[in-house]
Amino acid sequence: MTDDNNQLEITKRFRFEAHHKLPWHRGKCARDHGHSYVLEVSVTGPVKEDIPGVSDSGMVCDFYEISSVVKPIIEDYLDHHSLNDLMQNPTAENIVGWLVPVLNAALPGILSRVRLYETTDGWVEWRQTIESHEETVDD
């Protein structure tokens, strides 16, 4: 395909359970408690050309590649951890603030969205516009 706007965003969803408490919160979030977090990681890029025999043909990025980057981070720092070990005030906003540079380093130039659900009805989202890289062709 040679369409310059051939960019798509793909998303992989992950889940983890973690403890936290918000030390300065004036309500119940100051108490020890946990959440079943849902993390969505999106990448944006051009759909790769279909080439017979090439594994990621017709894809922006293999979902497996996103998993192989995100799962170890979840395992090492988030799942069944106390998020207060990671930061003093682990609000969903601060967790996303911690995650974005880590994920950006692992998925450079393609990370376009990080969404963290603290509950099913409440989430924080970070977004970055990914420029399409139009290839200049000399006529």
Ligand SMILES: [Zn+2]
């Ligand atoms: Zn909480």
